[in-house]
Amino acid sequence: MLGAGTLAACSGGDNGSEAGTPEPAADGPVDLRMTVWTANEDQLALFDEIAADYIEENPDLVSSVEFEVVPFADYTTTLTTQLAGGNTPDLAWIFESNAPEFVQSGALADIKPALEGAEGYEYDDLLPSALELWSAEDGLYAYPFSNSPFAMFVNTDRIAEAGQPNPGDLVDSDEWTYDAAREISAATTEQLGGAGLVVRDFDYSIWSNLATVWGGWGASAWSADGTTCGFTEPEMVEAMTWFHDAVFTDGAIPGPGTSADFFAGDVTMTITQISRASSLDGSFEWDLLPLPAGPEGQQNVIGQAGIGVFENGENPDVAADFLAHFTSPESAEKLATYFPPPRESLLTADVLATANPLLSEEQLQSVVVEGIQDATTKPAHANFAQLETTIRGELDALWTEGADVEAVLNDVCAAAEPLLQG
Template sequence: MSRYRWLGLVMVLAMLAAACGSEVSTDEDAEDTTADTAETADDAAEEDAAEEEPAEEAPVEEEPADDDGASDGEVALRWRTRPDNQAEIDVYSEVSETVDGEWDGVTLAYEPGGSETSSYQDVLRTEIAAGTAPDVFWIPGTDVADFATRGLILDLRELAESSDAYAGDDAYYSQVMDLLTVSPDAGDNSSLWGLPRDVSAFALYLNMDLIEEAGAADPRELAASGEWDWDAFREVADAVAALDPQINGFGMNNWWANPGYWINAAGGSFFTDDRTGCAVNTDESIQGLEFMTGLYQDGIAVPYGEDAEPPFLAGQVGMFMNGRWATPGTRASATFDWDVVKLPDGPGGPSNWLFWGAYVVNANTEHPEEAFELVTRLTDGAVQGTIAELGANIPSRIDDPAVIETFLGFTPPENNQAFVDGISENPVAEGPLWQGDWPAFDSALAPQIEALVAGDTSLEDFQATACDALDATFQ
């Protein structure tokens, strides 16, 4: 120990002794100090040499910190999702802590997104431009093309090819990967813009108490016998709505996927086959919209534009169309006997949406390799199982049948097979528009649907004019 360190120790002891009123200890320390200062010149030289030793050994003292992977050497990654509720926040936080604990050299920070609307994506765009966005984040499937073509997210293909952690494109639903791998420049599927966190599909959430009270047929039994079509659906909805003026037979919310189901199930589509133009004006699309608008104009549905979930949870709606994400809220709030059933088959046959969202990597991340590995860890089968247990999502991995088997056991609802059927019976994958502007398309279509439902626009006028504004959103 150097002379200066001894002096410092002596001074500390002296002050402690003074505080305690112990003059003996102070004198002893002073004597030690005097003895130190009375050393010979040779001793002083030796001490000077000793004082220089710590400086020479400083690199050796720092080595253990480097070897231990201290915070200075760790890679810090931030990641974000858009949870619907506190329960989801808690699950993702737990996942983040688990992955963090298993991953040497990397520290994770999970950030729940603050909005369930499209403003979530707007915030991300702003943060990326400002350099404050997280390294990895989740976005809806419809927004992947917009983020990719703006240069906001990385093409991960090269990272995937050099990674031992990547399970391969075939580990996920092909309909999703076909859209996630589009290369606008090459005109093929050689890119990789992210990995799907999960998938989902619509189902009809059923108030079995109302359906039984109305004397209507059980939709689950009709589906099992192959008789669950639009006519059977309408009969159940009419019967429930007839119970009381405050009761509605059906409800769904006002966003693109809901009218999209009726269009698709009639054999129509939002887009042309090559997804480069509008197709909501075809006879098939109009047939679907005609059936849908009849539910509202005949007064058997929750008014279009009103949130149909609260009245359903309050026991005032017989059938509520929503995705798997509505399950946690129904588990927590429904006080009636409830279950789910697949969507009814339309004139075009079975139909549904294959909803999905992807974990993507910020184009400006300082740690692309680690960020991609985080994406692979977050889409691992075990992690997906943990999240699926909450009830909000369906695992996106198809390479392990046990993952789906585990999902089927997460009850209620008892009829989880309805969601599996939804993603296997002719679903239309929620997809980005690589040759158009999806946010603009959605914004242009929504008010036209609202006007149609309200009776402000006729089906004939809609068919004649709707695509004028929508075709303008394609490049």
């Protein structure tokens, strides 16, 4: 995977976008391209709708906006390859894990002037905490369009059929813990087959998604300043031992190589984000709950995704102006159907309920509105590309029965420390 060196090599000069509507290009309106990782037809149709409104209002600036779909698993590799090869998109979605890398590289334009200068934008409505990961000094280098808390979807039909406690009742009685989720998952799997607890998109590869679990133990992949490995800390050893035992001792979590999709109906519960609710088809009864508590209590974890404008793209000023339209209060309210916005005025249960008809106001209040408060993000680092690959390789030894958890995690830190300090 290409890293910060590639991004820095692709950066432009002044690293800034001017406020105000840009002048039309001398040779006519331009075509914009934004890379995205969603292939959801409803989401893409919404993007096209918002883009069509912008084109209608600005025919002299833009003739088309293409939303280029890049597969999730290969997204960052493909994007950095495009940058290195001179095939730079005008705008791109960026994972929160790669935010420090992109922000520090100089490849992204400062979009703050364009957003602040856009009529009716209401920049002060953006939550400062949501912008923090995407900011440097006084600039903003990507807009965090998605601030989606991780939560637990549960199949209440499977749980009832297996005679297990309703997790919603456990939430009400403050007994909703990872141990309870593990016990329920193991029991349902033993009685009904299928799978128990699935950390969606983990698949024994994207290890950073396990932050949704180890947060309950107060563990973290590295220190707050990003210089010290956290995998050998007692909290992480305990959390990863718990996870390993849930897989290989209890069968509460499906093992490596097992394909299990909660939305197909044969999985008891899954940790994922609320945008996945669109996959529910009414074939079974379900509930949406906050993440369970671990030994250190309940920890909210959010996944963020930003939209950045590339300084080295062909049309950075026009792209920044389009981004101001794409993330305006009106557009953000539409996007809230799938992506919880960073706008304080829109982070209310009643607004989100209008945009998310499958979820009740109670679910939205407890999972989304409260879930964004005091939340931690998934691991992010300026050297994340190398860390991701290196740590994944070392963790492969953990995903076998009888693995020495502590020894494997020692190896993880031995490999990661030079990358953290380099």
